[in-house]
Structures are given as C-alpha cells and as structure tokens.
Amino acid sequence: MTNIALKVLTENSNLMVFSLDRESGLFEHANHAFRFFQEIQGPLQNIQDLADRLPVEDRDLLQARLLGVENSPIEGTVVKFSSEGGQVYLELNMYPYSEAGISKIAGYARDVTLQTEFQQAILGHNSMKNAILNILSHDLVGSLAILEKLAVLALETSGRKQGDPLVPVLTSMQEMCRSNAGLIRGFLRKEFLTSMGVPLNRVRADLNDMLKGFMGQFASMAAECGISVQYDQGKSPVHLFMDQDKLIQVLNNLLSNALKFTPSGGMVRVWVESGRDLVTICVSDTGIGIPAHLKEHVFEKFSSSKRTGLNGEEPHGMGLWAVKTMVEWMGGNIRVDSTEGQGTEFRIELPITQS
Missing domain, CATH: 3.30.565.10 (Histidine kinase-like ATPase, C-terminal domain)
Incomplete structure (x- = not known):
C-alpha cells in the first residue's frame, strides 16, 4: 500500500490521526478529523497545548507516558478536558517511530465522551x-x-x-x-x-x-x-x-x-x-x-x-x-x-x- 493510499485512508477516517516530533512536541500531521476537533475545541499546535487543558492528574499521566513511550506505547489512555460544551473524554493511542534518525510519534485519538x-x-x-x-x-x-x-x-x-x-x-x-x-x-x-x-x-x-x-x-x-x-x-x-x-x-x-x-x-x-x-x-x-x-x-x-x-x-x-x-x-x-x-x-x- 502506498503512502498516498495511507494518506487517503487517514484523511477520511473518523479517528483523529496525527504525528508529532518528540523533541519539539509539535504536531506535524493532522487529518481532517483532528483538524475539525481543533476548530471546535481551540488550536492545538503541540502536545503541550493538549496537556495544558487537562486536569493535573491527567496531565501528569500523559507526560509520564510520553517519557516512556519508546518502551511502552500509549494505548487506550482516556483523558478529559473542559470545553464550552462540557467535559470531553479522549482515548489516546501513540506509537514511537524514527524518520531520518529523528524520533517521532504517530498516534490516533477518538472521542469517547458518549461512551x-x-x-x-x-x-x-x-x-x-x-x-x-x-x-x-x-x-x-x-x-x-x-x-x-x-x-x-x-x-x-x-x-x-x-x-x-x-x-x-x-x-x-x-x-x-x-x-x-x-x-x-x-x-x-x-x-x-x-x-x-x-x-x-x-x-x-x-x-x-x-x-x-x-x-x-x-x-x-x-x-x-x-x-x-x-x-x-x-x-x-x-x-x-x-x-x-x-x-x-x-x-x-x-x-x-x-x-x-x-x-x-x-x-x-x-x-x-x-x-x-x-x-x-x-x-x-x-x-x-x-x-x-x-x-x-x-x-x-x-x-x-x-x-x-x-x-x-x-x-x-x-x-x-x-x-x-x-x-x-x-x-x-x-x-x-x-x-x-x-x-x-x-x-x-x-x-x-x-x-
């Protein structure tokens, strides 16, 4: 399957797919679902923007998981943050990979508020x-x-x-x-x-x-x-x-x-x-x-x-x-x-x- 095909799949997925640079924490890629989420909830330029909106306990959990993501990928971690519409619950999944010698993370999230x-x-x-x-x-x-x-x-x-x-x-x-x-x-x-x-x-x-x-x-x-x-x-x-x-x-x-x-x-x-x-x-x-x-x-x-x-x-x-x-x-x-x-x-x- 080509990279173009993968991009088509992720762009049309209901999951919020993204990738980020581990060093800077900046989101390098975000599919349509993730961009739509940003429009509703406010700009999320990097992973710290997301962490800053979480309660202290969820923020500490996410940051601790990110530090050890290379040895233990983040899977099924549910965090919540407040928005104008009330509490929003996100399930986060993140996996490390390397591109041209640079450590990066690919991941996806889904809104599990209703569940x-x-x-x-x-x-x-x-x-x-x-x-x-x-x-x-x-x-x-x-x-x-x-x-x-x-x-x-x-x-x-x-x-x-x-x-x-x-x-x-x-x-x-x-x-x-x-x-x-x-x-x-x-x-x-x-x-x-x-x-x-x-x-x-x-x-x-x-x-x-x-x-x-x-x-x-x-x-x-x-x-x-x-x-x-x-x-x-x-x-x-x-x-x-x-x-x-x-x-x-x-x-x-x-x-x-x-x-x-x-x-x-x-x-x-x-x-x-x-x-x-x-x-x-x-x-x-x-x-x-x-x-x-x-x-x-x-x-x-x-x-x-x-x-x-x-x-x-x-x-x-x-x-x-x-x-x-x-x-x-x-x-x-x-x-x-x-x-x-x-x-x-x-x-x-x-x-x-x-x-």
Missing part, C-alpha cells in the same frame, strides 16, 4: 441497585427471620395441639417467612456471582466520584435501619485503574456485613487514604466485631466463620472469599482488623497504575 457518560450513568444505576439490595438483605430478611422465630415460639407455646385454629396459620407464617427470606438470599447470591463471572474491565477513573455516588445512595437508605453511615470524601481527586462494577460489589458486600453486625444506633464509616503507589479504601463499623479464633478464617472459600446477623440474617453469596478474589483480580489486597465487642475495619489496597 464514558453512558458508563457513568450505568454505574449510577448500579449504585442505587446495590444500595437497595443491601437494605433488602439487612432490613427485610432480618424482619422475616424475626417473624419466623416468633411463629416457631408461638407454635411451641401452643403445643401444636390438633384442632387449634392458630396452628395452621402459624405454620404457614413460618414457612412463608422462610421461603421469602430464601428467595431474597438466592437473588443476592446470584447477583454477586453474576458480577464475578463478568470479565475484568479496568478503566482509569476518579475513585472519589465513584464512591460519592455509591455512598450517597447507600447512606440515605441505611438511615432506615437506625445506623449512621458516614463517607469522608477526600479533597483531591484520586485516579486509578479499577473495575468500577466489581469494586462496587466488593463494597456492597463489606457494607452489608457491617450492617448485619452493627446494632441500631451504631456507625459505619468509609474513607480513602491515598499514597504514592497505592490507594486504600477503609470500611469500619462499631459492631460486635469478629472473635479472635475466627479472624484468620474469614477469607477462606469454605470458611467456618460465617455467622448469622444480629437480626437473624443468614450469610449469603460467596462471602469474603469472593471479595478477596475480586480485589486480587484488580492487583490489590484486603486485610481485616477487628476487636470483639468494639467493631471491625477492612482495608482494601489498590495500585494506582495499571501495571
């Missing part, structure tokens, strides 16, 4: 769904468990005498509570396992933004349980590569456990600690804690540490083994610290970089 906003909307709906499921597992299942126990107590008190009109009523009540609680637990288990079966999809996103949406939904519903839920949002954005849906499922499981083992009037707290290479998500509660002899087994697949909640909630899903597995899929780790009678704290450590 990114759609994904954010889906995650928002998932946050609401998970908050509702959490309340179902805590409030509704707990109430059904209590009603079942009351029905059993009433049956034992009556002696289950034949001809007593209350016996069939109480028996039906007992079975109905057990059946409905089982349906909810089965649904929650299926939902959790379905999430585990979806392939890992790590994207770079702001952890604080994701947690703000999820915790906002969760806190408003958890108030109905008589438990205070507090999210301490950091002042600065925390960008890292993560599978947002799986991370929400992980937090959903941890928060569900916190609600199950925290009495009314207690508190569940979530906060983020950011370091140079790692981000730590902390989930703590003021509940009954984990007995010392069970702590070392909580992350085992077939753990004997599963316990019934304070309101009779049976354990569901794959438990903390699945939580640990999904965290490790994202390159992180999880640990627990707990004192019986005082509360429990889980700490999820995730790497900031994709590698």
Whole structure:
C-alpha cells in the first residue's frame, strides 16, 4: 500500500490521526478529523497545548507516558478536558517511530465522551441497585427471620395441639417467612456471582466520584435501619485503574456485613487514604466485631466463620472469599482488623497504575 493510499485512508477516517516530533512536541500531521476537533475545541499546535487543558492528574499521566513511550506505547489512555460544551473524554493511542534518525510519534485519538457518560450513568444505576439490595438483605430478611422465630415460639407455646385454629396459620407464617427470606438470599447470591463471572474491565477513573455516588445512595437508605453511615470524601481527586462494577460489589458486600453486625444506633464509616503507589479504601463499623479464633478464617472459600446477623440474617453469596478474589483480580489486597465487642475495619489496597 502506498503512502498516498495511507494518506487517503487517514484523511477520511473518523479517528483523529496525527504525528508529532518528540523533541519539539509539535504536531506535524493532522487529518481532517483532528483538524475539525481543533476548530471546535481551540488550536492545538503541540502536545503541550493538549496537556495544558487537562486536569493535573491527567496531565501528569500523559507526560509520564510520553517519557516512556519508546518502551511502552500509549494505548487506550482516556483523558478529559473542559470545553464550552462540557467535559470531553479522549482515548489516546501513540506509537514511537524514527524518520531520518529523528524520533517521532504517530498516534490516533477518538472521542469517547458518549461512551464514558453512558458508563457513568450505568454505574449510577448500579449504585442505587446495590444500595437497595443491601437494605433488602439487612432490613427485610432480618424482619422475616424475626417473624419466623416468633411463629416457631408461638407454635411451641401452643403445643401444636390438633384442632387449634392458630396452628395452621402459624405454620404457614413460618414457612412463608422462610421461603421469602430464601428467595431474597438466592437473588443476592446470584447477583454477586453474576458480577464475578463478568470479565475484568479496568478503566482509569476518579475513585472519589465513584464512591460519592455509591455512598450517597447507600447512606440515605441505611438511615432506615437506625445506623449512621458516614463517607469522608477526600479533597483531591484520586485516579486509578479499577473495575468500577466489581469494586462496587466488593463494597456492597463489606457494607452489608457491617450492617448485619452493627446494632441500631451504631456507625459505619468509609474513607480513602491515598499514597504514592497505592490507594486504600477503609470500611469500619462499631459492631460486635469478629472473635479472635475466627479472624484468620474469614477469607477462606469454605470458611467456618460465617455467622448469622444480629437480626437473624443468614450469610449469603460467596462471602469474603469472593471479595478477596475480586480485589486480587484488580492487583490489590484486603486485610481485616477487628476487636470483639468494639467493631471491625477492612482495608482494601489498590495500585494506582495499571501495571
């Protein structure tokens, strides 16, 4: 294929194709799609013009990637910048090459604003769904468990005498509570396992933004349980590569456990600690804690540490083994610290970089 043919293809492509001089950073070639983008968003004479319009975190990421582009090409890096029409998300792909002994970069970009906003909307709906499921597992299942126990107590008190009109009523009540609680637990288990079966999809996103949406939904519903839920949002954005849906499922499981083992009037707290290479998500509660002899087994697949909640909630899903597995899929780790009678704290450590 000739150079002319390649130019025809790139000039008519919907992708924004360009090349630049590595030393000066100047764009040497830009196809029609890239030139049209420049007309709308403003002049971009060199790569620094683009970098200057990015948030500090995205700018640092792009500049760091450019320094190492010779050893690790830039692929699928999504950055955002503000324009008159709002936030614009670009996916950048850049590859080094040499021409007449001069180091250059060829690349292409595509506008992924619609896809990114759609994904954010889906995650928002998932946050609401998970908050509702959490309340179902805590409030509704707990109430059904209590009603079942009351029905059993009433049956034992009556002696289950034949001809007593209350016996069939109480028996039906007992079975109905057990059946409905089982349906909810089965649904929650299926939902959790379905999430585990979806392939890992790590994207770079702001952890604080994701947690703000999820915790906002969760806190408003958890108030109905008589438990205070507090999210301490950091002042600065925390960008890292993560599978947002799986991370929400992980937090959903941890928060569900916190609600199950925290009495009314207690508190569940979530906060983020950011370091140079790692981000730590902390989930703590003021509940009954984990007995010392069970702590070392909580992350085992077939753990004997599963316990019934304070309101009779049976354990569901794959438990903390699945939580640990999904965290490790994202390159992180999880640990627990707990004192019986005082509360429990889980700490999820995730790497900031994709590698």
